[in-house]
Amino acid sequence: MFAARRALTGVAQSRAFSASARDLSKVTVLGAAGGIGQPLSLLLKLNPRVTDLALYDIRLAPGVAADISHINTKSKVTGYDPTPSGLAAALKGAEIVLIPAGVPRKPGMTRDDLFNTNASIVRDLAKAAAESAPDANILVISNPVNSTVPIVAEIFKARGVYNPKRLFGVTTLDVVRASRFVSEIKNTDPKDENITVVGGHSGVTIVPLFSQSSHPDLVGNAELLNRVQFGGDEVVKAKDGAGSATLSMAMAGARFAESLLRAAQGEKGVVEPTFVDSPLYKDQGVEFFASKVELGPNGVEKIHEIGKVTGEEQKLLDAAIADLKKNIEKGVAFVAQNP
Ligand code: NAD
Numbered sequence: 001m002f003a004a005r006r007a008l009t010g011v012a013q014s015r016a017f018s019a020s021a022r023d024l025s026k027v028t029v030l031g032a033a034g035g036i037g038q039p040l041s042l043l044l045k046l047n048p049r050v051t052d053l054a055l056y057d058i059r060l061a062p063g064v065a066a067d068i069s070h071i072n073t074k075s076k077v078t079g080y081d082p083t084p085s086g087l088a089a090a091l092k093g094a095e096i097v098l099i100p101a102g103v104p105r106k107p108g109m110t111r112d113d114l115f116n117t118n119a120s121i122v123r124d125l126a127k128a129a130a131e132s133a134p135d136a137n138i139l140v141i142s143n144p145v146n147s148t149v150p151i152v153a154e155i156f157k158a159r160g161v162y163n164p165k166r167l168f169g170v171t172t173l174d175v176v177r178a179s180r181f182v183s184e185i186k187n188t189d190p191k192d193e194n195i196t197v198v199g200g201h202s203g204v205t206i207v208p209l210f211s212q213s214s215h216p217d218l219v220g221n222a223e224l225l226n227r228v229q230f231g232g233d234e235v236v237k238a239k240d241g242a243g244s245a246t247l248s249m250a251m252a253g254a255r256f257a258e259s260l261l262r263a264a265q266g267e268k269g270v271v272e273p274t275f276v277d278s279p280l281y282k283d284q285g286v287e288f289f290a291s292k293v294e295l296g297p298n299g300v301e302k303i304h305e306i307g308k309v310t311g312e313e314q315k316l317l318d319a320a321i322a323d324l325k326k327n328i329e330k331g332v333a334f335v336a337q338n339p
């Protein structure tokens with residue numbers, strides 16, 4: 001009887017252990033002391049699925065970590081020094097690596113104007129991730145996302161560790177904005193407004209598909225379309241030189257990370273639009289495309305088809321594809337010339 005109870009307890013313990021081992025989730029933020037990095041790290045600290053939070057930046061990460069670590073949730077928070085060994089330690093064992101490192105826009109700039117500065121920042125962080133966290137899900141926030149995602153892919157490919165299922169350009173903010181802007185027009189609760197946004201993350205590459213929402217009448221609403229495509233500019237202008245969206249982006253990044261963790265921990269049917277290595281427009285030379293993606297324990301589980309669109313939306317898609325092709329090629333060429 002005693003032996004049987006002990007055996008049972010052993011089984012229960014080993015089940016409990018394997019469940020908790022599976023649920024141990026280290027999340028790393030590269031650029032953690034920035035405008036996005038700080039509130040994003042705060043939101044990740046509040047997420048009970050995150051058990052280990054690693055914060056890295058070229059300045060201030062240990063300070064931000066000390067501050068956030070006093071919040072009374074269970075996760076361990078560590079700030080790392082801006083050294084190669086600090087970066088490697090921040091990355092080691094990470095399940096998710098979020099990259100908001102890099103400069104933001106000022107009024108009058110396009111996201112592409114950030115390329116010269118951010119391409120090399122992302123390239124170098126990707127090199128470190130390929131070395132120390134080759135199996136992690138890499139979530140690229142740094143702009144221009146349409147080019148920085150291909151940069152990460154090229155770096156991983158060159159090192160033989162590229163897994164297209166684990167690289168994501170974070171376009172969640174476009175979806176968040178579309179949902180909010182529609183709810184303002186329709187006087188509804190934004191949580192009920194699921195607007196599919198496809199393409200990429202800049203200007204005309206951002207394509208909301210209102211025909212697939214519960215408000216197909218919004219197709220052709222030029223003001224709304226412009227607001228979704230240029231919502232980032234609205235914030236850049238309002239901040240008047242002090243940067244771009246940080247707080248809404250932190251929320252969007254935390255939402256995407258949470259979706260990945262839910263999917264990794266076995267939840268089915270977790271779908272987020274995101275910019276991934278995609279078959280959808282490869283025949284037109286576009287290697288990456290944002291569409292609805294079902295997430296799973298291996299990262300990308302299923303890339304959804306675009307589905308039915310109106311003639312007007314098709315024209316928007318055509319414009320997006322032309323721009324995306326150039327943006328993606330620019331990232332690939334950068335790594336070829338600056339490996
Ligand atoms: P920020 O200047 O406030 O913060 C950037 C942080 O990156 C700084 O703390 C800086 O020290 C750090 N950094 C720079 N080089 C680094 C390196 N080599 N390693 C580690 N950290 C480094 O800028 P922000 O407002 O947080 O924006 C960051 C990026 O995110 C920008 O490129 C911006 O355009 C982009 N962004 C993307 C989206 C999106 O939807 N994907 C939304 C908003 C902003």
Ligand code: LMR
Nearest residue numbers: 105111143232233244245
């Ligand atoms: C956004 O959409 O807010 C970001 O990409 C930042 C920017 O430069 O607009």
